Amino acid sequence: xxxxxxxxxxxxxxxxxxxxxxxxxxxxxxxxxxxxxxxxxxxxxxxxxxxxxxxxxxxxxxxxxxxxxxxxxxxxxxxxxxxxxxxxxxxxxxxxxxxxxxxxxxxxxxxxxxxxxxxxxxxxxxxxxxxxxxxxxxxxxxxxxxxxxxxxxxxxxxxxxxxxxxxxxxxxxxxxxxxxxxxxxxxxxxxxxxxxxxxxxxxxxxxxxxxxxxxxxxxxxxxxxxxxxxxxxxxxxxxxxxxxxxxxxxxxxxxxxxxxxxxxxxxxxxxxxxxxxxxxxxxxxxxxxxxxxxxxxxxxxxxxxxxxxxxxxxxxxxxxxxxxxxxxxxxxxxxxxxxxxxxxxxxxxxxxxxxxxxxxxxxxxxxxxxxxxxxxx
Numbered sequence: 001x002x003x004x005x006x007x008x009x010x011x012x013x014x015x016x017x018x019x020x021x022x023x024x025x026x027x028x029x030x031x032x033x034x035x036x037x038x039x040x041x042x043x044x045x046x047x048x049x050x051x052x053x054x055x056x057x058x059x060x061x062x063x064x065x066x067x068x069x070x071x072x073x074x075x076x077x078x079x080x081x082x083x084x085x086x087x088x089x090x091x092x093x094x095x096x097x098x099x100x101x102x103x104x105x106x107x108x109x110x111x112x113x114x115x116x117x118x119x120x121x122x123x124x125x126x127x128x129x130x131x132x133x134x135x136x137x138x139x140x141x142x143x144x145x146x147x148x149x150x151x152x153x154x155x156x157x158x159x160x161x162x163x164x165x166x167x168x169x170x171x172x173x174x175x176x177x178x179x180x181x182x183x184x185x186x187x188x189x190x191x192x193x194x195x196x197x198x199x200x201x202x203x204x205x206x207x208x209x210x211x212x213x214x215x216x217x218x219x220x221x222x223x224x225x226x227x228x229x230x231x232x233x234x235x236x237x238x239x240x241x242x243x244x245x246x247x248x249x250x251x252x253x254x255x256x257x258x259x260x261x262x263x264x265x266x267x268x269x270x271x272x273x274x275x276x277x278x279x280x281x282x283x284x285x286x287x288x289x290x291x292x293x294x295x296x297x298x299x300x301x302x303x304x305x306x307x308x309x310x311x312x313x314x315x316x317x318x319x320x321x322x323x324x325x326x327x328x329x330x331x332x333x334x335x336x337x338x339x340x341x342x343x344x345x346x347x348x349x350x351x352x353x354x355x356x357x358x359x360x361x362x363x364x365x366x367x368x369x370x371x372x373x374x375x376x377x
């Protein structure tokens with residue numbers, strides 16, 4: 001049975017009912033290598049079991065994905081070697097547009113321990129997807145298989161998150177969890193997940209530092225001391241200095257405006273609620289919305305937009321022609337004798353969306369997701 005849902009706010013210009021495979025547009029396929037038709041509206045609502053022919057797990061080869069990836073120059077300089085691990089890429093639903101990326105150091109993993117269809121806690125007749133990372137060294141994300149089109153809208157329902165709490169263990173198993181080998185720190189002080197993130201590279205589970213250097217826009221939860229069940233909305237400041245561990249500085253949405261401060265929460269989510277998250281890219285701005293019942297504001301919608309050119313949102317340009325001169329950043333980082341320019345003239349960065357828990361050295365728990373929609377505008 002198909003489900004319908006709508007966002008009743010002025011910023012949303014559409015109403016979606018069930019699944020559609022109507023009009024077609026064109027977008028880069030296979031990470032930009034070619035062109036293929038892209039359905040105008042892609043939806044996945046998990047009414048039918050979304051994956052059957054699951055590929056075999058493969059050994060992680062620490063594929064190079066820039067200087068901060070597990071085999072990258074940043075870790076080569078520190079003589080850090082990726083531990084033995086397994087990965088899997090699981091197609092989700094029909095239409096060849098959505099995949100799950102899985103990573104684990106478990107020797108004989110079972111896919112259903114990481115992604116599984118369960119009953120909606122609000123409606124037993126409805127099916128939703130449960131994403132789990134049983135250990136802090138696991139990673140699971142849902143992502144767009146191909147780069148996103150020039151203009152698009154993403155919507156999904158997120159809820160019943162179990163990534164950290166007020167206890168001493170903060171959602172972890174025994175308190176001995178470590179962020180190594182990537183960082184010589186305990187993992188326990190930090191737990192959380194990504195409600196939605198827009199990245200400049202194909203999203204896959206990686207060490208947390210890699211993620212920090214590839215984000216354009218983020219809605220996430222970061223559970224830590226004095227900040228439990230946070231909802232943070234962040235655009236990345238492309239004109240700021242690049243910190244090796246943290247990447248670009250934040251432009252945070254706080255108290256109704258965009259401010260160049262660290263991630264102060266917009267509000268706090270309630271663990272037994274559903275929230276509808278929407279993200280839109282137009283020809284000139286990013287727009288987000290989160291609808292649901294929050295700790296401070298009660299039932300409400302948080303929403304705003306930000307001009308990505310005017311604010312030089314990090315790597316916003318999908319093509320070289322989109323990059324305005326003011327955003328060019330020729331500052332370099334040097335690792336192992338190689339120079340990496342932050343944002344050079346002539347560069348271009350695709351966009352992918354990501355939901356889930358991508359860190360392979362932090363975060364442990366589970367969260368539910370439903371009604372994922374990608375609309376080509």
